[in-house]
Amino acid sequence: MGNSYAIETVGLTYNFGAQTVVKDLSLQVPKGSIYGFLGPNGAGKTTTIKILLNLLKSPADQVFIFGKEINSNRIASLKRMGALVEQPAIYGHLTGKENLVNRCLLLGIRKSKCDEMLQLVGLKDAANKKAGKYSLGMKQRLGIALALVSDPELLLLDEPTNGLDPNGIIEIRNLMIELTAKHNKTILVSSHLLAEIERTATHVGIINKGELLFQGTINELQDLSKVAVKIETNDQAKAIELLGNNGVEIVQHNEHSIAIAFKNREDMGHINTLLVQNGLTVYSLAKERKDLEHLFLDITSKN
């Protein structure tokens, strides 16, 4: 196995009874990446994450953590990983700091690490407040702090923004960026919403029904979406007629805009000239990508 991957699965298959929940899954999570692990509800994300944490046992030679087979290197692998899966295990009657101190004592880590973690996840001011009184976002951040006290290189976050308000989502997003940029972590983060991770993820793996449908960089995913040209004029009906008469294929139109397929820059110039020379005012002629959310739906619904 190459050493450039924090996580690699090779044809991973997992069954619950007769149901195949993970099917021939080959994930490659590069070191230092924020890997968005995407798929609709029930796609097998949580199951996969539990396998990566050895909470569910994988068949031999299918899961590699930093190049080492997980079953035969269980303890060493787990030491390099921190995780937030489902609800964080937090004691509500203890303060945020006490929760962390507890964890440090348990793991034999110096207590000073707690303040560092509280600072890192932005809970310094709420350190002495009972964790039971924390907002959902604060609880998630405390959960991440708990996962980080042992200073793992790899962090697995299962839907960490689930149920958070927009502010909470932004906070988690910024935290993930900081952890990779400044603290050299690798993060695998699952979500059923592409929009939630498309601005943070460097890499993306999309699964549905346990199967990998796409894996690549976020740019490669974006390249898959078709570029259209959106046209707005002072007379859309006339513009549609004109374009149609000149053999321009209209992809879509409504009262505000017309979308045509992008060919090249020269073609856009010709279209502009055509419209203007026929007395239309062109308000806008802009290249537009199909948004990633639609692309994601396309990918997962074809399966």
Ligand SMILES: Nc1ncnc2c1ncn2[C@@H]1O[C@H](COP(=O)(O)OP(=O)(O)OP(=O)(O)O)[C@@H](O)[C@H]1O
């Ligand atoms: N312990 C279990 N026993 C039997 N079937 C299970 C078990 N856990 C999960 N499953 C089934 O495995 C499939 C995948 O579930 P999983 O939780 O991995 O999906 P997910 O992608 O994480 O979805 P969600 O976003 O809803 O959490 C589902 O059909 C689920 O019903």
